[in-house]
Amino acid sequence: MSEGDRSKVLLGAPVAEAMRSDMVARVAALGDRGVKPRLAIVRVGQAASDLAYERGARKRLEGLGMEVETCALDPGIDDAGLDGWLRDLAADPAVHAILLMRPLPSGLDEAAAIACIPPSKDVDGCTTANVASVYAGDGKGFAPCTPEGVMRLLDHYGVRLDGARVCVLGRSLVVGRPLASLLVSRDATVTICHSHTADLALECRSADVVVSAMGRARSVTSKMIAPGSVVIDVGMNVDDEGRLCGDVDYEAVSEVASAVTPVPRGTGSVTTSVLAEHVVRAAEAAAVEGV
Amino acid sequence: MSEGDRSKVLLGAPVAEAMRSDMVARVAALGDRGVKPRLAIVRVGQAASDLAYERGARKRLEGLGMEVETCALDPGIDDAGLDGWLRDLAADPAVHAILLMRPLPSGLDEAAAIACIPPSKDVDGCTTANVASVYAGDGKGFAPCTPEGVMRLLDHYGVRLDGARVCVLGRSLVVGRPLASLLVSRDATVTICHSHTADLALECRSADVVVSAMGRARSVTSKMIAPGSVVIDVGMNVDDEGRLCGDVDYEAVSEVASAVTPVPRGTGSVTTSVLAEHVVRAAEAAAVEGV
Numbered sequence: 060m061s062e063g064d065r066s067k068v069l070l071g072a073p074v075a076e077a078m079r080s081d082m083v084a085r086v087a088a089l090g091d092r093g094v095k096p097r098l099a100i101v102r103v104g105q106a107a108s109d110l111a112y113e114r115g116a117r118k119r120l121e122g123l124g125m126e127v128e129t130c131a132l133d134p135g136i137d138d139a140g141l142d143g144w145l146r147d148l149a150a151d152p153a154v155h156a157i158l159l160m161r162p163l164p165s166g167l168d169e170a171a172a173i174a175c176i177p178p179s180k181d182v183d184g185c186t187t188a189n190v191a192s193v194y195a196g197d198g199k200g201f202a203p204c205t206p207e208g209v210m211r212l213l214d215h216y217g218v219r220l221d222g223a224r225v226c227v228l229g230r231s232l233v234v235g236r237p238l239a240s241l242l243v244s245r246d247a248t249v250t251i252c253h254s255h256t257a258d259l260a261l262e263c264r265s266a267d268v269v270v271s272a273m274g275r276a277r278s279v280t281s282k283m284i285a286p287g288s289v290v291i292d293v294g295m296n297v298d299d300e301g302r303l304c305g306d307v308d309y310e311a312v313s314e315v316a317s318a319v320t321p322v323p324r325g326t327g328s329v330t331t332s333v334l335a336e337h338v339v340r341a342a343e344a345a346a347v348e349g350v
Numbered sequence: 351m352s353e354g355d356r357s358k359v360l361l362g363a364p365v366a367e368a369m370r371s372d373m374v375a376r377v378a379a380l381g382d383r384g385v386k387p388r389l390a391i392v393r394v395g396q397a398a399s400d401l402a403y404e405r406g407a408r409k410r411l412e413g414l415g416m417e418v419e420t421c422a423l424d425p426g427i428d429d430a431g432l433d434g435w436l437r438d439l440a441a442d443p444a445v446h447a448i449l450l451m452r453p454l455p456s457g458l459d460e461a462a463a464i465a466c467i468p469p470s471k472d473v474d475g476c477t478t479a480n481v482a483s484v485y486a487g488d489g490k491g492f493a494p495c496t497p498e499g500v501m502r503l504l505d506h507y508g509v510r511l512d513g514a515r516v517c518v519l520g521r522s523l524v525v526g527r528p529l530a531s532l533l534v535s536r537d538a539t540v541t542i543c544h545s546h547t548a549d550l551a552l553e554c555r556s557a558d559v560v561v562s563a564m565g566r567a568r569s570v571t572s573k574m575i576a577p578g579s580v581v582i583d584v585g586m587n588v589d590d591e592g593r594l595c596g597d598v599d600y601e602a603v604s605e606v607a608s609a610v611t612p613v614p615r616g617t618g619s620v621t622t623s624v625l626a627e628h629v630v631r632a633a634e635a636a637a638v639e640g641v
Contacts, residue, residue: 187482194485195523222548230534232486239530239542243521246546248553251530255537257513262539265556 067216067318069291071328074215078332079123085339086124089346096342097126098182098334099148102160103141103167104134108295109160112331116158119331125338128154138168145175155342156182158334161233179344182337184237193237196244201337206238208329209270209291210245216318218268218289221246226262228252228279228306229272234293238270259283271306281311290319293326358507358609360582362619365506369623370414376630377415380637387633388417389473389625390439393451394432394458395425399586400451403622407449410622416629419445429459436466446633447473449625452524470635473628475528484528487535492628497529499620500561500582501536507609509559509580512537517553519543519570519597520563525584529561550574562597572602581610584617 089096098120102109117127130144141163148154157180163169173181178188184203192200213220225247229235235251242249252262263269263283269290271279276296284290294306305322313319320326380387389411393400408418421435432454439445448471454460469479475494483491504511516538520526526542533540543553544564554560554574560581562570567587575581585597596613604610611617 187479190485191478191481194481194527222546224548236485236531236534240527243527243542243544246544248541248543248547250539250541251534252539253534253537255513256539257515 066290066313066316068313069212069216069289069318069320069325071212071320071325074212075119075328075332077215078211078329078336082123082332082336082339085343089339089342090124092346094342094346095124095126096120096155096338097128097153098156098158098338099154100127100129100158100160101132101141101144101148102129103132103136104164105131106160113160115327115331116334119328119335120338123335123339125335134164136167138171141167141172142175145172149175149177149180152345154180155345156180156338158183159185161185180341182334182341190232190237193240196240201340202241203233203237204330204333204337205234205272205293205326206241208326208333209238209293210241211333212291212320212326212329213268213289218318220268222248223267224248224250224265225268225270226250226252226266227270227272228259228263229274229293231272234272238272273306275306276304277306277308279307279312281308281315284312284315286315287317288315290316291326292320292322294322295327357581357604357607359604360503360507360580360609360611360616362503362611362616365503366410366619366623368506369502369620369627373414373623373627373630376634380630380633381415383637385633385637386415386417387411387446387629388419388444389447389449389629390445391418391420391449391451392423392432392435392439393420394423394427395455396422397451404451406618406622407625410619410626411629414626414630416626425455427458429462432458432463433466436463440466440468440471443636445471446636447471447629449474450476452476471632473625473632481523481528484531487531492631493532494524494528495621495624495628496525496563496584496617497532499617499624500529500584501532502624503582503611503617503620504559504580509609511559514538514558515541515556516559516561517541517543517557518561518563519550519554520565520584522563525563529563564597566597567595568597568599570598570603572599572606575603575606577606578608579606581607582617583611583613585613586618 100113120127148157157176173185178186181189182201184201189200193202225242227235227239230253239249239251260283264285272293276298292305292307296304298304411418439448448467464476469477472480473492475492480491484493516533518526518530521544530540530542551574555576563584567589583596583598587595589595
């Protein structure tokens, strides 16, 4: 196969850049009214993945002129302590948005913590009101940032969804399930696959679009992909040699698919852009309410 | 094909009967504590499908020694009037469960009405808390009765779900979407099809189990069904000759599938049994809380 036949590289940066200009204008408009969008990140402990996401989020939001505060809590904190922090942030009118890093360390009641976050500040779509909104496809609530980022990336690169067969690998509440809801609402025929799926290759080969969110390094191989299909990689794994890699065997799949997202430089920057946009939206809604 | 080769008829009655004995014991135990489970049905107008469901529900619950009251409201009622009725029922400790007949006549705000129902009395799983619970697969909330009934029927007849390919036809919030969630939580590989699906026959023929909830009379034909598969018909339609029929061309599909639910005498009685069980559960929870 010649170099020219290789698949298109679906980079995240152009999507993030396209989202940026709109946000700059909206942040400026809020500034004219004396409002500076502010996100509070609540992190319990020091998990490497939390710290990496926090760095990316802070850089993105601060680069757009927004404020980020981190509540770094001791891993020994109890439910009452954590819920107290969340309730204070919920009540603070200067805080427009709250991002609770999950999963919480074991022993903490995640559902109880989430219930302390008002849906209007829940920019990662984990509260029941926002979950139900995504499920219903009413477009009113906040979707979790990662699956919404996948939709933005697909739209940016003009991938047709209406009537397309889309295979979602993974059924987590953070990515797979909400992504399936968003895709169904956009008229795709969606198959949800997971660890119990009998023949993952068969499912993937039948699809026009494959989105992998399994968290298994390079497990989506070229044999699983139909020629010409689009492959989106939401995986963030570390391989045996300590390198960051996705769920997709990128080099091999690039020879078969029409388009693939790389890892890194793929969906990650779109996720933090969606987070930033949600914070702007939350601040705008609070400003309207405050008038 | 000889008569002996025809598919198994998956009747609803044996499933309902199996659920009945457990409920009889639970209603008796509640009676010993002076509690009689009570359902309030709230109906706006006189839609024929609402009246039919109401009759079936009343017969089922009263046959189990439970109480049913109907609030039949004038179709000219406004949002404030409807919400007032719902709030009164929500506050009444003698009412354990509320069933709001949907869809409401146009002009009424369904989301606002649903928000007046406490999740603990929401036996048809329409409140955001119960929607989110089904979505998360935590088994805590009330699922909508129809999709839970499909699961009960599949389990009763020993249909394997773990790793099975299940095709769900329809993406409504009342059947298709929650059913997909319940099936994914039970480890099935689920494909959600709908009016925009490019090749419905292809999707159905790939499946071990097909569940149709499209509401299109006899639109699932024998050519769409793989030999040996299981076909569940949730459709309730009236054909050109005024007869009740399902989504499935039952006679023809019976020659191909290994098992099919008929309409009538299929899923309907399981749905009302699930409703009855939810009312018992709501009364039990209220009795525990009242201790």
